Amino acid sequence: MHPASAPQPDFDVAVRHASLRYGRAFLIQDLDFVLPGGHCTCLLGPSGVGKSSLLRVIAGLEPLDRGEVACTDGRPLAGRLAWMSQRDDLLPWLQVIDNVTLGARLRGERADRAKALDLLERAGLLAQRDQLPATLSGGQRQRAALARTLMEDRPVVLMDEPFSALDAITRARLQVLAATLLAGRTVFLVTHDPLEALRLGHRIQVMTGHPARIEGTIEPAGPPPRDLHDPALLARQGDLLAQLADVRDDAA
């Protein structure tokens, strides 16, 4: 399997002085955060800390109360990002292939069927292309969603716990597939699984507190996807788990 032919993004995505209220309290306040171009950034943190909100803000799905999301090349991010959520969001009335080409249809463009078939083949779903999503397993559905995300062919990919609903074995396989297919793009992956972050991220950061801070940058050695048997990886997982558990104890 070879990586999808994505042009290396020559810009970073920067969140500057961002503030977001939830009710009266600040979820994030005056937050600065950078997604380096062409790299995979993983964001860990306890649930409810605002990881998903930050992701939605970057995706343009929620407005900031203050601050901005900008690209360092000065052009807008809208139209240059693809979105994948925890749920596969497959449309139940469309066959797998039509779900993969949904974006083109929603924009009134011609769908590149050959490319969709190629992506489905890489995702191991070629045989299921004419099936309805209800007939697929959880792992297959998420692979279809991954193919749909890649079909968009955007330099920036935002993922919100995309593999959290899967069993451990399926998740491990999908992580490798995702890392391979997404290589070269700017990826922002929100997850609550330290091991997933350690396998997939060029850079791992932890989001904690109210209002939330982002800190603890870890840059594991070697290119993702990293081998599950790597002892250093497992040791780091222990550290990260302890760090996250500390945070939770503080909050309690």
Next chain:
Amino acid sequence: MSNPRPLLILLGLLLLWQGLVWITEVPAFLLPPPTAVASRLASAAPLLLDHAQVTLLEILLGLLGGVLIGGTSALLMALLPPVQPWLLPILVLGQTIPVFALAPLLVLWFGYGLASKVAMAILIIYFPVTAALFDGLRRTDPGWLDLARTMGATRWRTLYHLRLPAALPAFGSGLRIATAVAPIGAVVGEWVGSSGGLGYLMLHANARLQIDLMFAALIVLMAIALALYVAVDRLLVRAMPWAPLTLTRAQP
């Protein structure tokens, strides 16, 4: 027909009816025995068929008109947010007027012919169709809408590719109700003033104490209503293979 149950139910009802006539010795001009109705059904078949055609046409045109007008109203409310607060109260207010009381007025306005009965049927099914489709249109999965936004979908394409298909099951429920009540509208219209149709035939047979003919007309009307409902139900199930019927039929 592999399932004998409907036939058994029918047979049981007929036996009950015949038994009632035997035991009470009620005169035939009050309650004719099923045998008399059956022979009348056969002898008056051409007459019944003539009037049945009139009623069927009224029902079908009423259904078509009601679905078109109701569907347009629901789409307007969903697409143009300013329309909704104006149209919805009118809709609910209109529903509080007893349609049966309007029947004489409709005959006065639209005459003794087809138009007043079609108007009656439209009035009676407008509300269920509009309410069901509007409800379906405003309940689109937020995850799908997020996805569409990040894909750069336009409002209209989102409506066509997402909201409308997603609203089909709800619309189907409205259409089933409409199919069940449309014959009521047509027949009530015929009772108030008409020169043809099963309702007209029943009214006249009743006045002349041809109760067997009245029952025969009633049976034809029931058959029409039943056939329409079954046809619409099958059509809806076939149109939405992706919407699973999770209340499975009990095994005989």
